[in-house]
Amino acid sequence: MLEAVRRRVLRVYERLLERELSGAPAHVAVIQDGNRRYAREEGGEATDGYSAGARTTERMLDWCADLGVEELTLYAFSTENFDRPPEQQEHLFDLIESKLREFADREEVHDREVRIRAIGEVDRLPARVREAVDYAERRTAGYDRFTLNVALAYGGRAELLSAARDVARAVERGDLSADEVDVAAIEERLYRGPARDVDLIIRTGGDERTSNFLPWHANGNEAAVFFCSPYWPEFRRVDFLRAIRTYESRQASWRQSRAERALALVRSLGDVELVEARQVLARFRDALPGEVEELDGEDGQVAD
Incomplete structure (x- = not known):
């Protein structure tokens, strides 16, 4: 009985939140934190948490489509994840591979004209994952209504350092003068990145930091940031609506x-x-x- 009442209150609150919103950010980026902690609290293995988080990712795609978000970037595998135990890495690689192929074949993805792209140092990933990336990108290359970026082997500091070194080499060779180093010169040397600057970053799991995620595309754009306590497998549509409300408040304050x-x-x-x-x-x-x-x-x- 109590649980039924709680669900009803949550549904009402969700409807109220949605009525308060006047729109949605064009580009949302998500740090999907808390999968392993969720698994531990549920008495399972870390791999169980990653699988549960993948289900939330599927729901997130539906929420974005319903609310009018045009681009979603998911922090699926950071460069720091290479330091995790091999068995965890292998499970993540298996999950990423299967989900990329599954998304690329989903009817909803093609109905909604979702373009899937990988960003990061993809060449560092196992061959089977690179093949899945290639499959998903080829299957959805003709779409432009919605963009799903999957950040794989991604690290923001490494990206900026690589761009800076490339600029320095160009100046040393005489291909570029110091006066010509501008935003465009840096951007063309970054990894293949999102199509748009980031409007809203969401981090689940309770930590309040952006963890080396899209520093050029987000912080330079003064993106709104929403930190919340639910672990990624627990993240709900109502949490997403609260994040968008934070974005709208940030925009109003900026104006x-x-x-x-x-x-x-x-x-x-x-x-x-x-x-x-x-x-x-x-x-x-x-x-x-x-x-x-x-x-x-x-x-x-x-x-x-």
Whole structure:
């Protein structure tokens, strides 16, 4: 009886959360932490946790499709995972291989036109996993409605170091001048990465760190970050909705800060033409309407 009531309350809360949301981030990245701890608490082996986490991954794809997310990046295997016991690595490789092939053949994947891509140092993976990557990418290469990135043998610091060394070598050879080193020069030397900058990072399992995950694509884009306590196998749709609410709050705060800076700039204008000030204010009128009105004259111009 108590469990039935709890489920009903959860469903109501989930509906309320969904009504509060005005949209969804275009690109969500997930650090799927807590699989092994979940298994230990359930009295099973670490491999049982990875299998349970894979089921959550399948549900996550459905949630993204329902809510309008356009790109999902999953941290499936980091470069640090190579330090784990061989039997755990082998189980993960088996799971990744089977899931890549399974996803590539799923009817829903083709109905929703999901493109599957692997990012990271894929050449470090066993041949069977590389073959599964190639199979999934070939099967879905023609799609562009939704992108699923699977981060395999991925490490953000290694990626940035590799790009920096490549730039240094190009400068040393004379192929690139120091003045030409810009964002584009770095980006073209990164691993093949996500199609979009990351809007929201989710980490399950209770730890509050991003663990070397997509530093160029996320932190540089001021991505929102949502840390939550459920282990990845326990992650629910309601948790995902709460993460999106955090993203929307972060975006609102960011717009507010920009609007406040714009208003401060306008207030400091002295001999700048008023028409230019009006153009600045117009961009942020919806963010801080009350304060903007205080700076408007009766004829719609900025009061000096």
